[in-house]
Amino acid sequence: MLELALKGSRKYWSWVIFLLAIIGAGFISYLYQFRVGLGITGMSRDVSWGLYIGQFTYLVGVAASAVTIVLPYYLHNYKKYGRISILGEFVAVSSVVMCMLFIFVDLGQPLRVLNVLLHPTPNSVMFFDMVVLSGYLFLNILCGWYVLGAERKGVPPAPWIKPFIIIAICWAPSIHIVTAFLYQGLPGRHYWLTAIMAAKFLSSAFASGPALLIVISLILRKFTRFDPGWEAIQTMAKTSAYFLIATVAFYLFEVFTSFYSSIPGHMYPIKYLFTGIEGHTRLVPIMWLSTVLVGVALPILIIPKARGNERALGFAAAATFIALWLEKGISLVVGGFVPNPFERVFEYWPTLPEVLIALGVWGIGFFILTILYKVAISVKEEVIFDKYGEKQVKA
Amino acid sequence: MSIDRREFLKIAGASVIAGLGCLSAFEILLPGQFEASQVLRNPKALVGKRWGMVIDMKKLNEETMKKCVDICHRIHNVPDIKNLKEEIKWIWTETFEHAFPGQESEYMSEEIKEMPFLVLCNQCDNPPCVRVCPTKATFKREDGIVMMDMHRCIGCRFCMAACPFGARSFNWRDPRPFIKEENMEYPTRMKGVVEKCTFCYERLAVGLKPACVEVSNGALIFGDLADPESEIRRVLREHYTIRRKSELGTNPSLYYII
Numbered sequence: 201m202l203e204l205a206l207k208g209s210r211k212y213w214s215w216v217i218f219l220l221a222i223i224g225a226g227f228i229s230y231l232y233q234f235r236v237g238l239g240i241t242g243m244s245r246d247v248s249w250g251l252y253i254g255q256f257t258y259l260v261g262v263a264a265s266a267v268t269i270v271l272p273y274y275l276h277n278y279k280k281y282g283r284i285s286i287l288g289e290f291v292a293v294s295s296v297v298m299c300m301l302f303i304f305v306d307l308g309q310p311l312r313v314l315n316v317l318l319h320p321t322p323n324s325v326m327f328f329d330m331v332v333l334s335g336y337l338f339l340n341i342l343c344g345w346y347v348l349g350a351e352r353k354g355v356p357p358a359p360w361i362k363p364f365i366i367i368a369i370c371w372a373p374s375i376h377i378v379t380a381f382l383y384q385g386l387p388g389r390h391y392w393l394t395a396i397m398a399a400k401f402l403s404s405a406f407a408s409g410p411a412l413l414i415v416i417s418l419i420l421r422k423f424t425r426f427d428p429g430w431e432a433i434q435t436m437a438k439t440s441a442y443f444l445i446a447t448v449a450f451y452l453f454e455v456f457t458s459f460y461s462s463i464p465g466h467m468y469p470i471k472y473l474f475t476g477i478e479g480h481t482r483l484v485p486i487m488w489l490s491t492v493l494v495g496v497a498l499p500i501l502i503i504p505k506a507r508g509n510e511r512a513l514g515f516a517a518a519a520t521f522i523a524l525w526l527e528k529g530i531s532l533v534v535g536g537f538v539p540n541p542f543e544r545v546f547e548y549w550p551t552l553p554e555v556l557i558a559l560g561v562w563g564i565g566f567f568i569l570t571i572l573y574k575v576a577i578s579v580k581e582e583v584i585f586d587k588y589g590e591k592q593v594k595a
Numbered sequence: 596m597s598i599d600r601r602e603f604l605k606i607a608g609a610s611v612i613a614g615l616g617c618l619s620a621f622e623i624l625l626p627g628q629f630e631a632s633q634v635l636r637n638p639k640a641l642v643g644k645r646w647g648m649v650i651d652m653k654k655l656n657e658e659t660m661k662k663c664v665d666i667c668h669r670i671h672n673v674p675d676i677k678n679l680k681e682e683i684k685w686i687w688t689e690t691f692e693h694a695f696p697g698q699e700s701e702y703m704s705e706e707i708k709e710m711p712f713l714v715l716c717n718q719c720d721n722p723p724c725v726r727v728c729p730t731k732a733t734f735k736r737e738d739g740i741v742m743m744d745m746h747r748c749i750g751c752r753f754c755m756a757a758c759p760f761g762a763r764s765f766n767w768r769d770p771r772p773f774i775k776e777e778n779m780e781y782p783t784r785m786k787g788v789v790e791k792c793t794f795c796y797e798r799l800a801v802g803l804k805p806a807c808v809e810v811s812n813g814a815l816i817f818g819d820l821a822d823p824e825s826e827i828r829r830v831l832r833e834h835y836t837i838r839r840k841s842e843l844g845t846n847p848s849l850y851y852i853i
Contacts, residue, residue: 237786238750239767244680248755248765308750308765308787315730315749320619326729326753387723387843388759464697541761542693546679 201349204578205571211423212574219567226560229553230305238308240553247537247548249306251530251558256302258408258529259565260379261401263295263336265409267372268439270343274365280432283580287413287420287428289344290572292372296337298565305557325381332375339368344572352579376401383536391469391535394457400450401528407443408524410436414517416573418510426577437513441501444520448494469535472545480545483534486526493523639802643819645720645739646794647848648805649830650713654814660688660713663807663815667792670806672783674773683764685792686715686807695839707853713815715807716741716762716792717839717847724754724763733789739820739848740794750787759843763791820848 208216233240243250269288273281304310321327343365350357380398387393414436417428458466471477473487500506500516507513539545550558598606636642667673667686674683688711692699699708722741724733732748735741755763769786777783781797784790795805808815818827836850 237766237768239681239786243767245682245755245764246761248752303751306751308752308789309748309785310750310787312730312747312749315732315747317615317619319730319747320622321729321731322623324727324729324753326727326751330729382753383756386727386757386759387845388840389756536756541696541759542689543696544693 201345201352201575201579202571205574207578208574212570216567216570219563219570222563223560223567226557226563229556230560232553233305233557234310238306240551242548242550242554244546244548246540246544246546247534249533249537250548251550251554252302252306254529254533255558255561256299256306257379257383257401257532258525259295259299259302260333260376261405261528262409262412263292263299263340264372264376264402265405265412266292266340267369268406268410268443269413269436270365270372271369272435274362274369278435280429280435283426284413284417284428284432286344286348286576287416287573288409289340290569290576291409291413291416292340293337293344293572294565294569296333296340296375297568298561299333300337301561301564302558305561325378325385329375329378329382332371332378336368336371336375339364339371343368348576348579352582373402376405383532386536388541389536390463390465391532394454396450396453400447400454403443403446403450404524404528405443407440407447408521408528410440410443411517411520411524414440415514415521418514418517420573420577424577424581426580433513434507437501437507437517440517440520441498441507444494444498444501447524448498468539468543472538473531473535477539477545480538480547482547482549483531483538487531490523490526490531493519493526497523637801641799641802641804643738644821645819645848646718646799647739647818647820647827647850648718648794648808649816649827649834649836649850649852651814651816651830651834651852652710652712653852654812655713657688657711659811659814660711662810663713664688666806666810669776670778671781672770672774672778673790674770675775676770676773681767683766683770683790685764685790686713688712689714695837698837712851713807714760714762714839715849716794717760717845717849718792718794720846720848721844723757723759723845727753727757729753736796738799740796741791742793742796743788743790745782745784745788745790748788750789752789754789759840759845760847763789765789 241250241252266288269281270285272278273285304313307313316327316330343361346361347357377398380401383389383392384394384397414433417433417436421427455470458470468477472480473483475481476484497516497519500512501520507516534548538547664684664686668675668684671685673685676682691703691707691710691712694712694714718739718741720739722733722735725735725741728734729751730747730749732744733741733754734744750765752765755765766784766786766788771777771783774783795803795807798805803809804817805815808817816827816830818825820827820831822828830852831850834852836852838847838850841847
């Protein structure tokens with residue numbers, strides 16, 4: 201089916217070349233990092249993880265969120281998602297690839313990465329993370345590719361794929377729970393040491409993932425002949441709304457626990473993020489921007505009339521995706537390191553090469569996503585009627 | 596017997612999977628069996644079950660502390676990087692309120708609040724860094740020392756996030772140009788690996804106490820915490836001591852007399 205990605209319009213090729221240029225810039229920056237070391241990043245002895253691990257964490261969530269599409273379709277037979285379950289699965293595939301790359305570019309000795317397999321260490325959460333991520337990647341490639349192939353041939357998928365789909369559904373939350381465990385089991389990092397971390401990870405993932413799919417669906421509606429379906433988009437918006445409410449609630453629970461208990465160590469990181477400590481305020485604008493974006497997106501997603509407006513919905517979905525990215529992709533990681541174990545404040549800000557490398561990895565992710573979507577959409581444009589007799593192609 | 600390409604690839608693939616699987620299974624079921632074999636121990640070597648240290652702040656002054664820091668960093672080829680962001684340190688000083696956050700009070704004497712404390716890896720009995728390491732590059736030895744294998748470390752820095760004492764440093768770039776005078780007896784490190792104090796395991800192996808203890812004029816007491824007859828246990832019986840962040844349950848092997 202891959203040959204379908206080789207035929208495309210001018211716009212398609214411009215997009216592909218644009219992505220390749222970004223990947224190229226990222227790759228050159230990575231060669232620089234590979235030669236000099238991670239010193240070229242903004243990370244330090246005190247903030248020893250930064251943008252890379254933040255992106256990894258956020259994207260694990262995006263990958264896991266495919267379950268919000270696949271589960272209603274396969275377990276509850278919610279037919280409106282029939283056309284887009286593949287979109288969710290392919291987002292998962294490209295996100296997991298990005299996750300793995302972000303871990304890779306974060307390693308000080310990348311050529312030794314196979315030591316993780318050579319010396320398997322089950323007591324390390326990192327080891328489990330590798331296992332669940334690889335498994336999830338495999339399951340999504342298998343299910344997505346196979347079901348799409350069946351659709352192309354115009355036959356229903358064979359029954360043997362069903363167990364794999366069920367396993368993939370159960371597997372999805374595990375990748376994000378394990379990722380939360382990377383953080384929440386560390387003594388002495390007050391911002392992370394909280395049982396609600398895994399729950400908050402899942403809820404913010406299930407808010408940001410559908411938000412991304414809404415944006416993608418709106419773009420597909422506009423630029424291709426494939427229509428994901430307005431009702432499906434509306435359902436995703438509802439999913440995103442509910443989980444966004446849960447995420448805000450979970451964060452406020454955290455704020456309550458920290459400030460009502462008044463335990464200094466628990467209050468410091470939140471104070472640092474929202475007001476700054478001792479004049480160190482680098483992350484304050486990020487946290488407030490995130491808060492404002494959530495504040496704007498939430499009413500649009502909740503109020504049916506606003507949600508029903510295509511432009512408002514597009515804005516709210518993008519705002520949700522960006523707001524949660526600011527929270528999870530940047531402030532979550534840094535907040536765990538500031539203040540440091542000596543209660544001193546050292547700040548973090550990514551450097552230009554670091555940002556270019558991160559963009560390069562995002563570029564690779566979007567490149568994979570583009571190729572997979574091109575194949576999926578070409579197949580869907582060819583098949584005029586889906587198996588439920590509904591029209592796939594607009595006019 | 597003829598074999599076609601398809602058949603060959605099948606067998607080769609199956610063998611690779613079986614081989615890797617067996618190796619992993621061995622690692623999990625019989626840990627340590629494939630590690631490098633032990634060499635005969637030097638008869639002079641200091642042997643203990645759980646090495647620990649008491650730091651007697653009453654006997655320490657700034658000059659002695661500086662000596663401790665200097666000797667350690669010199670013999671271990673710790674690079675002297677001035678840039679705080681990429682600093683590497685195995686042993687250094689911190690004021691009381693930063694070394695023991697949460698223990699300070701507003702009415703405490705300025706003298707104690709501002710007093711520099713010698714801090715280094717706590718050689719925890721229940722080390723979180725060892726728990727999180729995905730490659731066993733950091734591990735606990737039988738004598739309680741939390742060790743680093745700099746050749747196995749992949750530089751993921753999970754241990755730095757896990758250590759509640761900020762004891763670990765990362766080589767953000769090649770450290771060698773920052774070593775003033777290289778000690779040929781001890782290895783230098785390369786970029787991209789984590790390092791920290793190892794309680795001078797290389798000196799214990801030849802019967803010497805850690806370098807900082809040696810230059811401390813008796814302010815640093817090193818010994819086997821598991822031996823009730825040892826000097827360190829006597830000191831711990833006779834003095835009230837505190838440990839850094841003992842509430843976290845990592846069970847540090849470093850004690851402070853104030």
